[in-house]
Amino acid sequence: DQQVKQNSPSLSVQEGRISILNCDYTNSMFDYFLWYKKYPAEGPTFLISISSIKDKNEDGRFTVFLNKSAKHLSLHIVPSQPGDSAVYFCAADYGGATNKLIFGTGTLLAVQP
Amino acid sequence: DTGVSQDPRHKITKRGQNVTFRCDPISEHNRLYWYRQTLGQGPEFLTYFQNEAQLEKSRLLSDRFSAERPKGSFSTLEIQRTEQGDSAMYLCASEGGQGGYTFGSGTRLTVV
Numbered sequence: 001d002q003q004v005k006q007n008s009p010s011l012s013v014q015e016g017r018i019s020i021l022n023c024d025y026t027n028s029m030f031d032y033f034l035w036y037k038k039y040p041a042e043g044p045t046f047l048i049s050i051s052s053i054k055d056k057n058e059d060g061r062f063t064v065f066l067n068k069s070a071k072h073l074s075l076h077i078v079p080s081q082p083g084d085s086a087v088y089f090c091a092a093d094y095g096g097a098t099n100k101l102i103f104g105t106g107t108l109l110a111v112q113p
Numbered sequence: 114d115t116g117v118s119q120d121p122r123h124k125i126t127k128r129g130q131n132v133t134f135r136c137d138p139i140s141e142h143n144r145l146y147w148y149r150q151t152l153g154q155g156p157e158f159l160t161y162f163q164n165e166a167q168l169e170k171s172r173l174l175s176d177r178f179s180a181e182r183p184k185g186s187f188s189t190l191e192i193q194r195t196e197q198g199d200s201a202m203y204l205c206a207s208e209g210g211q212g213g214y215t216f217g218s219g220t221r222l223t224v225v
Binding site for chain 2: 004006034036041042043044045046049089091098099100101102103104105106
């Protein structure tokens with residue numbers, strides 16, 4: 001029962017172009033969504049988040065869009081840089097006391113110079 | 114702030130042996146989480162501490178697994194009678210106030 005899904009295992013983009021990573025979820029009780037980036041042999045690092053009451057959040061080159069009716073969110077990276085090459089995880093939070101996160105399976109982004 | 118530290122980084126053990134991992138969170142963070150990540154999957158929640166109290170455990174955490182956080186500081190995760198299916202990356206994260214989780218680099222367990 002995968003509540004958070006990242007259907008693209010990998011994505012390849014040219015340097016300078018836009019990278020768009022997608023994430024779908026099934027549980028309408030999620031009220032907070034996050035993107036994490038992971039390099040090999042390191043733990044995930046927080047990138048950007050969005051509350052369910054918003055539809056867009058922007059931080060520098062990174063923008064997250066949330067479409068609640070479609071239960072879909074996306075991460076846009078523009079312009080993409082070779083250092084962005086990593087695995088990107090989408091995660092969702094029910095809120096409440098625990099702040100337990102439900103992660104997707106990840107998308108490997110390769111930015112070609 | 115030296116981040117979240119996990120020890121060891123790698124552990125190879127024979128099936129049936131017990132293993133223990135340690136996590137040192139960011140000192141002012143009162144919440145501590147353990148996650149497990151297997152190949153091709155995202156991290157999966159195992160358990161959560163608020164200070165020294167273990168407040169939630171996943172059904173993934175069988176009775177062979179035990180976690181502690183004495184005095185609300187570092188935490189240990191012990192796996193007894195390891196099985197090959199326990200091979201995974203075990204991630205610790207801490208959280209306090211704004212800014213969300215900070216993950217450690219993980220302990221990669223290989224059961225042979």
